[in-house]
Amino acid sequence: xxxxxxxxxxxxxxxxxxxxxxxxxxxxxxxxxxxxxxxxxxxxxxxxxxxxxxxxxxxxxxxxxxxxxxxxxxxxxxxxxxxxxxxxxxxxxxxxxxxxxxxxxxxxxxxxxxxxxxxxxxxxxxxxxxxxxxxxxxxxxxxxxxxxxxxxxxxxxxxxxxxxxxxxxxxxxxxxxxxxxxxxxxxxxxxxxxxxxxxxxxxxxxxxxxxxxxxxxxxxxxxxxxxxxxxxxxxxxxxxxxxxxxxxxxxxxxxxxxxxxxxxxxxxxxxxxxxx
Amino acid sequence: xxxxxxxxxxxxxxxxxxxxxxxxxxxxxxxxxxxxxxxxxxxxxxxxxxxxxxxxxxxxxxxxxxxxxxxxxxxxxxxxxxxxxxxxxxxxxxxxxxxxxxxxxxxxxxxxxxxxxxxxxxxxxxxxxxxxxxxxxxxxxxxxxxxxxxxxxxxxxxxxxxxxxxxxxxxxxxxxxxxxxxxxxxxxxxxxxxxxxxxxxxxxxxxxxxxxxxxxxxxxxxxxxxxxxxxxxxxxxxxxxxxxxxxxxxxxxxxxxxxxxxxxxxxxxxxxxxxxxxxxxxxxxxxxxxxxxxxxxxxxxxxxxxxxxxxxxxxxxxxxxxxxxxxxxxxxxxxxxxxxxxxxxxxxxxxxxxxxxxxxxxxxxxxxxxxxxxxxxxxxxxxxxxxxxxxxxxxxxxxxxxxxxxxxxxxxxxxxxxxxxxxxxxxxxxxxxxxxxxxxxxxxxxxxxxxxxx
Ligand SMILES: Cc1cc2nc3c(=O)[nH]c(=O)nc-3n(C[C@H](O)[C@H](O)[C@H](O)COP(=O)(O)OP(=O)(O)OC[C@H]3O[C@@H](n4cnc5c(N)ncnc54)[C@H](O)[C@@H]3O)c2cc1C
Ligand SMILES: Cc1cc2nc3c(=O)[nH]c(=O)nc-3n(C[C@H](O)[C@H](O)[C@H](O)COP(=O)(O)OP(=O)(O)OC[C@H]3O[C@@H](n4cnc5c(N)ncnc54)[C@H](O)[C@@H]3O)c2cc1C
Ligand code: SF4
Ligand code: FES
Numbered sequence: 001x002x003x004x005x006x007x008x009x010x011x012x013x014x015x016x017x018x019x020x021x022x023x024x025x026x027x028x029x030x031x032x033x034x035x036x037x038x039x040x041x042x043x044x045x046x047x048x049x050x051x052x053x054x055x056x057x058x059x060x061x062x063x064x065x066x067x068x069x070x071x072x073x074x075x076x077x078x079x080x081x082x083x084x085x086x087x088x089x090x091x092x093x094x095x096x097x098x099x100x101x102x103x104x105x106x107x108x109x110x111x112x113x114x115x116x117x118x119x120x121x122x123x124x125x126x127x128x129x130x131x132x133x134x135x136x137x138x139x140x141x142x143x144x145x146x147x148x149x150x151x152x153x154x155x156x157x158x159x160x161x162x163x164x165x166x167x168x169x170x171x172x173x174x175x176x177x178x179x180x181x182x183x184x185x186x187x188x189x190x191x192x193x194x195x196x197x198x199x200x201x202x203x204x205x206x207x208x209x210x211x212x213x214x215x216x217x218x219x220x221x222x223x224x225x226x227x228x229x230x231x232x233x234x235x236x237x238x239x240x241x242x243x244x245x246x247x248x249x250x251x252x253x254x255x256x257x258x259x260x261x262x263x264x265x266x267x268x269x270x271x272x273x274x275x276x
Numbered sequence: 277x278x279x280x281x282x283x284x285x286x287x288x289x290x291x292x293x294x295x296x297x298x299x300x301x302x303x304x305x306x307x308x309x310x311x312x313x314x315x316x317x318x319x320x321x322x323x324x325x326x327x328x329x330x331x332x333x334x335x336x337x338x339x340x341x342x343x344x345x346x347x348x349x350x351x352x353x354x355x356x357x358x359x360x361x362x363x364x365x366x367x368x369x370x371x372x373x374x375x376x377x378x379x380x381x382x383x384x385x386x387x388x389x390x391x392x393x394x395x396x397x398x399x400x401x402x403x404x405x406x407x408x409x410x411x412x413x414x415x416x417x418x419x420x421x422x423x424x425x426x427x428x429x430x431x432x433x434x435x436x437x438x439x440x441x442x443x444x445x446x447x448x449x450x451x452x453x454x455x456x457x458x459x460x461x462x463x464x465x466x467x468x469x470x471x472x473x474x475x476x477x478x479x480x481x482x483x484x485x486x487x488x489x490x491x492x493x494x495x496x497x498x499x500x501x502x503x504x505x506x507x508x509x510x511x512x513x514x515x516x517x518x519x520x521x522x523x524x525x526x527x528x529x530x531x532x533x534x535x536x537x538x539x540x541x542x543x544x545x546x547x548x549x550x551x552x553x554x555x556x557x558x559x560x561x562x563x564x565x566x567x568x569x570x571x572x573x574x575x576x577x578x579x580x581x582x583x584x585x586x587x588x589x590x591x592x593x594x595x596x597x598x599x600x601x602x603x604x605x606x607x608x609x610x611x612x613x614x615x616x617x618x619x620x621x622x623x624x625x626x627x628x629x630x631x632x633x634x635x636x637x638x639x640x641x642x643x644x645x646x647x648x649x650x651x652x653x654x655x656x657x658x659x660x661x662x663x664x665x666x667x668x669x670x671x672x673x674x675x676x677x678x679x680x681x682x683x684x685x686x687x688x689x690x691x692x693x694x695x696x697x698x699x700x701x702x703x704x705x706x707x708x709x710x711x712x713x714x715x716x717x718x719x720x721x722x723x724x725x726x727x728x729x730x
Contacts, residue, residue: 023483037440043531043540044440068540084440086477216526216541219438219479219665223505223520233507233514238664252514255616259516259544 001081005058007074011138013065014108015074016050021085022057030115031093031210031242034059035218036073037084043069046215046237048187049088050111059085062111089218090241093208095119099182100126102174103149104167104196106133109188109210110141114148116185121148128153128179130170132192136161167192171199181205186245190257197245209245211236214259227253277382286566286597289452289534293357293385298338301386305334307371308378315368316380321713324348326365326380333383339394341387349384350424351417351712353392353459354446356385359709360587392462402470403430408726411436411493413480413666416444417708418499418699420463421715422722423472429723434473434493436480438665441530444501445700446708448530449522451560453567454590457529481669490694494729495722498681498690498697499715502705503663507656508552512610517546517618521557521657528564543568546653550574550621552607553657554583555705559590561655562599573599574649578606578626578639604628606641610654620648662701680704687721688714696722 006018024034028049037044051060065074076082093116101120105113110131121127129149133139134157146152154162155169163169167186174181184207186196193209200207213225213236220238227236228249234240278294279285285292296304308330316326325344332341345352361367361381369377408431412419415437427433441447443460468474480486480500489496505520507513527533533543549565551558554577562573575594577584580603584591595601602623609622625645628637662679674682674691681697683690688698698714700706 023478027483027485040532084477086438086440086479086483088482089479216523216531217439219482219663220504221502221660221663222523222526223507224523226507226514228514233509235504238504252616256514256516258615 001083002085004076004078004080004082006078007076009074010062010140011133014138014140015063015065016111017061017063017073017076018058019061019082019085020057021059024085024087025052025054025057025059028052028059028088029092030095030119032088032090033218033241034061034085034087035089035215036061036069036082037086038069038072038076038082042072044084044216044218045069046089046218046241048108048112048210050108050114052115060111062108064108086218090237091239093119093185093242095123097124100128100179101183101185102128102130102170102179102181102200104130104132104170104184104186104188104192105145106131106167106186106188106192109186109192110139110145112210113185113187114141114145116187117145118148121150126150128174128181130155130167132156132167132170134158167195168199184208185242186210190254193245194250194254197248197250201246207245208242209248210241211243211248211253212257213237213241213253214257227256277379282593282596282598285453286563287569289567291456292453292593293382295389296382296386298336298390301333301383302336304379305330305383308334309370311370315370316365316378319364319366319368320348321364321707321709322348322716324365324384329387330378330380330383333387338387338390339398342391345384345387349709349712350421351463351708352384353388354417354455354463355709355712356381356383356388357455357459358450358707360707362588364709397466397469399469400428402428405432406430406726408432408495408729409493410434410722410726411480411489411496412499413486413489413496414438414444414499414501414699414701415442415464415474416499416501416699416711417446418501418701418711418715418718419444419497420467421712422497422499422696422698422719423467424470425716425719426722426726427467427470427472429726431726432473433471434475435467436478437474437476438479439530440476442474442476444499448526449557449560451525451529451564452534453563454560479665481665486666486670486673486692486695494694495726496695497715497718497722498666498695498701499699499711500663500666501700501711502660503665503679504661505656506659506661508607508658510607510609512612512618513656515610515612515618516616517544517612517651517653518610519653519655521551521553521561521655522660524561524655525557525564528568534564534567544653545569547571548573548649548651549653549655550576550607550649550651551655551657552576553659554579555585555657555659556587556590557659558655558657559586559594559599561657563594563597565653565655566597566599574602574651575599576602576605576607576621576623578604579636580604580628583636604639606639607654608646611648618652618654619650621651621654622646622648659705662704678704686717688718689721694725
């Protein structure tokens with residue numbers, strides 16, 4: 001059993017969850033995720049690690065309440081226990097001294113990009129961090145990210161904070177400032193990953209995006225997370241979840257993601273970018 | 277043995293076989309000739325004293341019967357249900373030469389069920405504590421056997437499981453109607469009562485490396501079973517409605533999808549389902565689809581009925597339940613609609629040519645024989661590669677080209693010091709009893725090592 005240390009809503013519909021999982025924290029690296037199962041009858045759902053603390057063995061996750069399983073998690077209180085937190089799963093994000101790296105986060109990705117931003121900075125990269133949301137009240141962790149970024153750019157769809165626009169806006173800003181990225185990394189919903197790929201492919205550098213596929217076991221056993229990358233069948237849970245967006249078959253992925261839309265009575269919250 | 281009639285069972289998840297009554301069991305057991313040189317025993321991979329336990333049933337000594345079984349087999353309730361007796365013990369039974377062989381499997385199942393109904397559980401004697409620590413990775417039949425043997429030898433045993441429930445394929449793969457979850461739980465609970473510590477949600481190689489495990493444990497057993505499912509590598513396999521057998525069965529069994537929407541993991545109740553493959557796994561998928569309410573379920577197999585690798589009993593059960601078999605048929609292409617949902621599968625007809633390496637006649641495509649079938653689901657049940665997690669995170673561990681862990685044949689010891697392995701991770705997809713046999717062999721070697729070392 002895993003003890004919940006903290007659970008609070010940080011911005012509308014996004015919750016922070018801190019759970020005691022010392023063995024996972026011992027091994028976890030940026031870009032990895034865990035699978036949480038909130039008990040009999042629940043789904044097993046993948047959630048990215050947003051932060052961790054080696055001293056007290058706690059793992060931080062930020063999740064969006066979109067359906068039944070995340071809804072269950074959103075009701076947890078400190079002192080509650082959940083039966084399953086398993087991980088760390090997936091391949092870690094590659095951390096090297098690349099030069100200049102643009103890190104983009106939207107929705108829960110504002111949090112899950114944090115370990116990557118931090119590790120890249122510590123490796124000596126120039127890190128440009130871009131966060132985007134619909135409105136000012138949906139952005140968070142500004143100071144945390146700014147501490148490890150050479151430049152932090154805020155973008156809101158309604159212009160209530162930072163620049164007005166979408167991820168493509170950031171591309172304008174980058175072009176104007178004359179920054180030449182050596183690598184682009186994006187975390188968030190599928191729309192963000194897809195748009196980032198489209199907007200940034202012309203730099204001819206890797207556009208590493210997190211693929212948000214449906215998962216069950218997360219250990220390569222079931223194959224539900226399969227996607228086509230560079231013409232090959234890959235399993236997001238063991239070969240990813242990060243892939244070079246330029247090589248991903250996006251159309252197929254979008255269709256696969258909708259497999260259970262008709263089945264599950266889910267609530268769509270337009271709190272982030274409007275995509276799922 | 278009484279079974280639920282096909283027209284009823286094809287729509288429910290309750291166990292198909294209802295089991296013998298005491299009278300029936302005694303009657304069946306009395307048919308055994310108690311041969312001097314029992315041929316059936318030669319066919320049993322763990323050499324159960326078959327005439328021995330059957331004799332006790334015939335004499336109404338059910339408690340003795342289970343004792344004899346448990347000398348060699350720690351999971352009789354499982355094996356009695358899922359072992360391929362028709363190619364192991366029963367096929368060799370002398371009575372089978374003229375008529376029906378003794379129903380060894382059914383009697384084994386009977387004895388195990390009889391014991392489960394007894395209020396008092398006779399606990400075996402556990403040897404004095406040795407202070408040695410053993411880690412068993414994977415809680416399938418191989419791991420269960422090792423844990424059971426080594427806890428009785430007095431060691432401190434911890435069994436690690438990646439999923440949230442123990443049992444391996446017995447839990448996530450083999451469906452409820454063939455092997456009820458409660459039977460597996462009973463066996464796991466028994467191990468826990470003996471003192472085995474069970475840690476679920478723990479992926480060795482990810483949560484902790486094998487090397488670090490070796491700092492904490494004196495010996496480690498790897499029984500990690502199957503890994504990535506194979507696909508056919510034909511167009512359209514990523515369409516919606518196309519599943520690996522593992523995904524389909526995991527949704528229904530492990531995630532209790534057969535109770536959806538009371539549970540949360542969605543399972544779509546497809547109407548026309550094609551299952552590709554001819555093994556037990558394919559039969560299980562087809563029969564599961566039927567129970568989820570499909571109108572038509574097909575098995576598409578590229579060889580003929582003679583080559584069908586599934587157990588005869590399961591083939592017959594499937595056929596009785598209305599599963600339609602397309603033999604000598606090979607899927608070529610899966611065709612979807614604009615939203616990415618499967619609509620049709622295109623197949624070719626095959627004929628059998630010369631025998632291949634496996635000794636079975638090779639199927640050859642008949643040109644121009646393509647035809648299409650309307651389907652809204654296709655389940656690919658053509659096998660798995662071995663589980664890669666531990667080998668890929670442990671460079672020291674020798675693996676074959678196929679990805680199986682290489683072991684010494686007589687001890688099941690791997691190339692790594694203090695590490696043994698067995699079951700599907702060593703042999704590739706095999707059977708429950710072979711995994712248990714491998715576990716037993718490894719446990720013996722581990723015991724020898726543990727008692728020698730300081
Ligand atoms: C590697 C990885 C890391 C992730 N990290 C995070 C994270 O840090 N924070 C976060 O908020 N979300 C994250 N997600 C997405 C998260 O797993 C889903 O939002 C979650 O599974 C939805 O579960 P639910 O039961 O609440 O919703 P459901 O009721 O299951 O469904 C709500 C909607 O989400 C879709 N959906 C269902 N299952 C999944 C699934 N497994 N993945 C994506 N969409 C799904 C459904 O089609 C439906 O449209 C991650 C996904 C992956 C693959
Ligand atoms: C659908 C289906 C039907 C079958 N029907 C029959 C039948 O009728 N008769 C028969 O004899 N055989 C049958 N088999 C085959 C039989 O089930 C297997 O041969 C047997 O279960 C193999 O046992 P095992 O202990 O080697 O591995 P498994 O049963 O595969 O168990 C391995 C366990 O290890 C866990 N694991 C893997 N990696 C790790 C890790 N890194 N850390 C922790 N845990 C890990 C897995 O989650 C799994 O629970 C069937 C198989 C399937 C899939
Ligand atoms: S071969 Fe048949 S008759 Fe002889 S001991 Fe075995 S089960 Fe009994
Ligand atoms: S989630 Fe099952 S294989 Fe990736």
